[in-house]
Amino acid sequence: MYQILEGLNKTSGITGSMVVGKDGIVIAADLNTQVDEEAIGALAASITSNIQKSLERLNTSPLTQVTIEADNAKMFFSDAAGIGLLVVIAEPDVNIGLVRLEIKNAIHRLTGQEAVY
Numbered sequence: 001m002y003q004i005l006e007g008l009n010k011t012s013g014i015t016g017s018m019v020v021g022k023d024g025i026v027i028a029a030d031l032n033t034q035v036d037e038e039a040i041g042a043l044a045a046s047i048t049s050n051i052q053k054s055l056e057r058l059n060t061s062p063l064t065q066v067t068i069e070a071d072n073a074k075m076f077f078s079d080a081a082g083i084g085l086l087v088v089i090a091e092p093d094v095n096i097g098l099v100r101l102e103i104k105n106a107i108h109r110l111t112g113q114e115a116v117y
Helices: 002-009 037-057 096-110
Strands: 014-020 026-030 065-069 074-079 085-090
Touching (some): 014 096, 026 037, 037 074
Antiparallel strands (some): 074 085
């Protein structure tokens, strides 16, 4: 799991990644030392849980990914098919399409499926 996160972090613009349980507990992390991984894990679980509840009220398909854009970073919270959430932190000007493709491939590797490249 750590190798997958390390590989994901080699993508241009990605500064860190982690796998978090749906309860916010950090399963694995490869983040820079300035980031509080427990706080990010709790934030990811809370945000995705609230959005999922809203989607259920709207009778919409399950949540797959949430992207948060701020002045100094972008954060991607993605459902990792039964494992939990894959959280990716990136620079504000990152290529979003490339990040989403690499997230999809990382989730496939985490769940033992074939990558999509």
